[in-house]
Amino acid sequence: MNVALCAIGDEVRIGQVINTNASWIAAACTSCGCNVREHVTIADEAQHIVATLDRLRQSCDVIIVTGGLGPTHDDITKDVLTSYTHDTLVESADWLAYLESWMHQRGRELTERNRRQALLPSRATVLPNPHGTAAGMMFQHEGTTIIVLPGVPTEMKAIMEQSVLPWLVGCLTHESAPTTTYHTMMTVGIAESTLADLLGDPTVFLGTSTLAFLPNYLGVRMRIGVTAPTADARDNEVQRLRAYIIERAGRFVYGEGETSLAEVVGRLLAQRGETIAVAESCTGGLLGAALTDVPGCSAWFIGGVLAYSNESKIAQLGVDPALIEQHGAVSEPVACALADGARARFGTTYAIGITGVAGPTGGSAEKPVGTVWISLAGLHGTEAHVFQFGNDRRINRERSIGTALGLLWKRIR
Amino acid sequence: MNVALCAIGDEVRIGQVINTNASWIAAACTSCGCNVREHVTIADEAQHIVATLDRLRQSCDVIIVTGGLGPTHDDITKDVLTSYTHDTLVESADWLAYLESWMHQRGRELTERNRRQALLPSRATVLPNPHGTAAGMMFQHEGTTIIVLPGVPTEMKAIMEQSVLPWLVGCLTHESAPTTTYHTMMTVGIAESTLADLLGDPTVFLGTSTLAFLPNYLGVRMRIGVTAPTADARDNEVQRLRAYIIERAGRFVYGEGETSLAEVVGRLLAQRGETIAVAESCTGGLLGAALTDVPGCSAWFIGGVLAYSNESKIAQLGVDPALIEQHGAVSEPVACALADGARARFGTTYAIGITGVAGPTGGSAEKPVGTVWISLAGLHGTEAHVFQFGNDRRINRERSIGTALGLLWKRIR
Numbered sequence: 001m002n003v004a005l006c007a008i009g010d011e012v013r014i015g016q017v018i019n020t021n022a023s024w025i026a027a028a029c030t031s032c033g034c035n036v037r038e039h040v041t042i043a044d045e046a047q048h049i050v051a052t053l054d055r056l057r058q059s060c061d062v063i064i065v066t067g068g069l070g071p072t073h074d075d076i077t078k079d080v081l082t083s084y085t086h087d088t089l090v091e092s093a094d095w096l097a098y099l100e101s102w103m104h105q106r107g108r109e110l111t112e113r114n115r116r117q118a119l120l121p122s123r124a125t126v127l128p129n130p131h132g133t134a135a136g137m138m139f140q141h142e143g144t145t146i147i148v149l150p151g152v153p154t155e156m157k158a159i160m161e162q163s164v165l166p167w168l169v170g171c172l173t174h175e176s177a178p179t180t181t182y183h184t185m186m187t188v189g190i191a192e193s194t195l196a197d198l199l200g201d202p203t204v205f206l207g208t209s210t211l212a213f214l215p216n217y218l219g220v221r222m223r224i225g226v227t228a229p230t231a232d233a234r235d236n237e238v239q240r241l242r243a244y245i246i247e248r249a250g251r252f253v254y255g256e257g258e259t260s261l262a263e264v265v266g267r268l269l270a271q272r273g274e275t276i277a278v279a280e281s282c283t284g285g286l287l288g289a290a291l292t293d294v295p296g297c298s299a300w301f302i303g304g305v306l307a308y309s310n311e312s313k314i315a316q317l318g319v320d321p322a323l324i325e326q327h328g329a330v331s332e333p334v335a336c337a338l339a340d341g342a343r344a345r346f347g348t349t350y351a352i353g354i355t356g357v358a359g360p361t362g363g364s365a366e367k368p369v370g371t372v373w374i375s376l377a378g379l380h381g382t383e384a385h386v387f388q389f390g391n392d393r394r395i396n397r398e399r400s401i402g403t404a405l406g407l408l409w410k411r412i413r
Numbered sequence: 414m415n416v417a418l419c420a421i422g423d424e425v426r427i428g429q430v431i432n433t434n435a436s437w438i439a440a441a442c443t444s445c446g447c448n449v450r451e452h453v454t455i456a457d458e459a460q461h462i463v464a465t466l467d468r469l470r471q472s473c474d475v476i477i478v479t480g481g482l483g484p485t486h487d488d489i490t491k492d493v494l495t496s497y498t499h500d501t502l503v504e505s506a507d508w509l510a511y512l513e514s515w516m517h518q519r520g521r522e523l524t525e526r527n528r529r530q531a532l533l534p535s536r537a538t539v540l541p542n543p544h545g546t547a548a549g550m551m552f553q554h555e556g557t558t559i560i561v562l563p564g565v566p567t568e569m570k571a572i573m574e575q576s577v578l579p580w581l582v583g584c585l586t587h588e589s590a591p592t593t594t595y596h597t598m599m600t601v602g603i604a605e606s607t608l609a610d611l612l613g614d615p616t617v618f619l620g621t622s623t624l625a626f627l628p629n630y631l632g633v634r635m636r637i638g639v640t641a642p643t644a645d646a647r648d649n650e651v652q653r654l655r656a657y658i659i660e661r662a663g664r665f666v667y668g669e670g671e672t673s674l675a676e677v678v679g680r681l682l683a684q685r686g687e688t689i690a691v692a693e694s695c696t697g698g699l700l701g702a703a704l705t706d707v708p709g710c711s712a713w714f715i716g717g718v719l720a721y722s723n724e725s726k727i728a729q730l731g732v733d734p735a736l737i738e739q740h741g742a743v744s745e746p747v748a749c750a751l752a753d754g755a756r757a758r759f760g761t762t763y764a765i766g767i768t769g770v771a772g773p774t775g776g777s778a779e780k781p782v783g784t785v786w787i788s789l790a791g792l793h794g795t796e797a798h799v800f801q802f803g804n805d806r807r808i809n810r811e812r813s814i815g816t817a818l819g820l821l822w823k824r825i826r
Contacts, residue, residue, distance in 0.1 A: 015439030017627060026426060070605065211487070312716035
């Protein structure tokens, strides 16, 4: 089953908003067994919408359209789709009742503007939206299914999970064509080309399967793609490739499937009955945020100190002022003192300290922008390592987080 | 000048990676005065790449292709484009010298795999890449310019800034067709439909200009679009609409152009010579991370405590254990005590405290998941407000940050 995604909206087209919906929908449809053929982003412009639908219908069974369903005048998707499918808008008594109860619960009156959201195409299937006032819609049009969803990510996701994905799975169970399964393995601490060399000639070990390398600031992900007609055949081939990769690069693989390095580290800490605290200078909370992004983290994350100023390093973490004076705030002894201080104050098994020159200013010849010291304190003692991440503030901060988590992972894996 | 963006890569197509390149390039091209007509994402598949280029060439003057230039076997973009433009690959002595010095600086040998990156199309213009080993390329093909860039965001951005944007600006100064200018105004503390009602009938006040409403967790952004042949005419119309909006909704507008609420708050603090600290429970560092994302924040951000456990609230911020026992950790008195504790320990003008039930577990009938108390301590005393953000952990945490920054902004604006 071929699926195309079509985002409608000038905010996405001119780059004011990152299209996170496309990756979410694509991943959800792919994991159901659909082939996502293409994503496209276009303007809120009737002619371009119609031309795009005409084109995508030639190669796709399902088109998922997002955006342009809001209550303001710039939202035209519903009108365009209704006219495209030769339908008319009628007021839905059910949706009106839903809108009234929605507003009532929030202590608001149903305005004329909101009431217009109950005007829905007469033949489309209405898809309930638990998080908003815009209805999702499913149109059947000359052999293609066109699904229209709000652009607000929570609303889109809720309708996908509640209505669209179950429908897709139902359609796919009647199909018997070869399907592609993907399996992801995540590495940390190795460069993309070194990893590729470690694995050897892909034309020899891959056979008809595919392997993609996806580097980011946290490491390199490898995605295995296997196409076969049965689930068993796909599973066997995935296992064969997994074993091949693990034999050669297993020491760099921190996880498989959809899991983050913070989740892996958290699971390990929970299993070991151990805890962690953080002491962050240049990352200012980003490491704590990554760790507490993991549901259930209260079992192993105790707390931390954001010691941005030198005074706070001294007063809140007990760093010796003489260390800062002699070596500077971005130095091995201060990094160690940060981790030691956090570990002592929060009484945890481990603590991570980060101190660096995030940029754009603050660099020197000796310690240029991008110099970051990362330390790990634990039962083994306290270690610190220096990194040079380059001159982009955001990347320095993100790579610091990935590197710090990688250090901890190597220690407790 | 019509521009199309084409991302090539299965990792984007199947949703493993969010296509942040598209929004960055679209915003950069739009601000130069280009009309970004469409973004498209397709597979690393020669036939689909060729069909897409054929189609986009019919409506666009420039096509910017990203992705598929890496050193591994799954990268086919360079080969496909070379063949598409009837060119051949030859080893570039310049690029080879660059690769050698790149590897030498990093203490690595130039491998056969790396050396293949010096094979470049004979007629394309090579665009230097200061952050990586893959060359950018500019092809002239039957009246269309096709620009090919690496998919790694830092490398793409560097080549765009160094080579592509200056070239685009040079092309555009010879054009005299009407151009569209966009101007953005950001609001906090008001819902999209209330804001639209406040502004009145768009057909009356907009004229030939456009106004889009873009809600996210930090507030609603409004984007004015003005099309006119001269810069003066565009500027006058933007000023007319700005004045209209400020008159009706000015008290919700925290900024204009490309600025974040954290930047606005930071600028105000710096102007006032004031400082801030944070005490975060459920957000675990996210507020500190948002504030320290602003370059130069050391002038006004002193530090903070991540007090995830009750013990750390007591020991690190001096919260009275009796308060937690009587009212629970998610309560007005504990929220106030967190902010007061952070303000006292870091000696700042203000401190923000956040304590809530982020979910997915930990909720109760009285305090369901999504209940968040946010407090602000300052010279005016300490205030706390309760919010109900719903049942999604990530959204709860993000809305907490936006709301906390909005509270501080209202106090110091």
